[in-house]
Amino acid sequence: MSKAIALYSGGLDSLLAILTVKEQNIEVAAFKFLTGFGNALKQEDEDLARKFSFELQEVDIREKFFEILKNPRYGYGKNLNPCIDCKILMLKEAKTIMHQYNAEFIVTGEVSGQRPMSQKKGIFSLMEKETSLKGLILRPLSAKLLPPTISELKGVIDRNLLYDISGRTRKPQIALAKKFGIEKIPQPAGGCLLTDPSFCKKVRDLFEHDELTIKKTELLRIGRHFRISDRCKIIVGRNESENETLLKINKGVFLFPSDFKGPVVFLSGTYSEREIQVAASICVYYSKRKNTEIVIKNEITENKKIYDAILEQEIVKYRL
Numbered sequence: 001m002s003k004a005i006a007l008y009s010g011g012l013d014s015l016l017a018i019l020t021v022k023e024q025n026i027e028v029a030a031f032k033f034l035t036g037f038g039n040a041l042k043q044e045d046e047d048l049a050r051k052f053s054f055e056l057q058e059v060d061i062r063e064k065f066f067e068i069l070k071n072p073r074y075g076y077g078k079n080l081n082p083c084i085d086c087k088i089l090m091l092k093e094a095k096t097i098m099h100q101y102n103a104e105f106i107v108t109g110e111v112s113g114q115r116p117m118s119q120k121k122g123i124f125s126l127m128e129k130e131t132s133l134k135g136l137i138l139r140p141l142s143a144k145l146l147p148p149t150i151s152e153l154k155g156v157i158d159r160n161l162l163y164d165i166s167g168r169t170r171k172p173q174i175a176l177a178k179k180f181g182i183e184k185i186p187q188p189a190g191g192c193l194l195t196d197p198s199f200c201k202k203v204r205d206l207f208e209h210d211e212l213t214i215k216k217t218e219l220l221r222i223g224r225h226f227r228i229s230d231r232c233k234i235i236v237g238r239n240e241s242e243n244e245t246l247l248k249i250n251k252g253v254f255l256f257p258s259d260f261k262g263p264v265v266f267l268s269g270t271y272s273e274r275e276i277q278v279a280a281s282i283c284v285y286y287s288k289r290k291n292t293e294i295v296i297k298n299e300i301t302e303n304k305k306i307y308d309a310i311l312e313q314e315i316v317k318y319r320l
Helices: 012-022 042-053 061-068 083-100 121-131 173-178 197-209 214-219 238-247 273-287
Strands: 001-006 027-034 055-060 105-106 225-229 234-237 253-257 265-269 291-298 314-320
Touching: 001 012, 001 083, 012 027, 012 042, 012 105, 012 173, 027 253, 042 273, 061 083, 061 214, 083 105, 083 121, 121 197, 121 238, 197 214, 214 273, 225 273, 238 253, 253 273, 273 291
Parallel strands: 001 027, 001 105, 027 055
Antiparallel strands: 225 234, 234 265, 253 265, 253 291, 291 314
């Protein structure tokens, strides 16, 4: 049995591409590439993989993606989304996996004309050139609109059983989903936080004042972020779950109401008495009470250079 590697996004199109290829008696192993700005695999994804009998794994490419994000060769989309460079990186990783699995080609759920930056015929050709994968990338949903791939020319894949879907319409995909017996239709993949203008402000702040690391990009998903000086920003938990997540961080200074009825505030960077007082005032503000006691906890375990006069008090009253 022939084998193929598939790029799995979690959306409907990539699932349909996999099922279209499997229908032709091809063994498919699907991979979800983690950039740090999209969604990880969910239980629903694993349920679909079991139901339709294909292998599904995650591949962490965050460190490599961070390097691309700083200076993408083919630029950004409307916000900070380097879609072309991102897909090229995924295809390069998939190429390595393809050789490891002795697979013959790579499958993607891309649809010609669906996305203005990365899903155009000219860009498809560019991706093949950049990855040295000419003729090895099969896009089953739009295959009849594109040149035949090597697997089609060899007869491994029957081109007549592929499709000619294009543009942003979802009707053909919905019809295909019903044909394959997909009961709960997955949403379009999307979900990249780098297309969200408000989230991109946090990323730009990291560019300007700090560095991209896995831990720091994970923190971008949590709470309200305030840059209070060039050297310090604070993160304010918005709910109990975010408060608990922030408290799991084992280095830094945390502020919270002494009765725990309010947010946890985490100081990131270096700080003086002024920054701590600003953070305490913000903590009081989001506690929605004019008088409250703010507890300051120092969890720094090395290079301890915090202001002992403040921390020795531990409980400090602040009033708006």
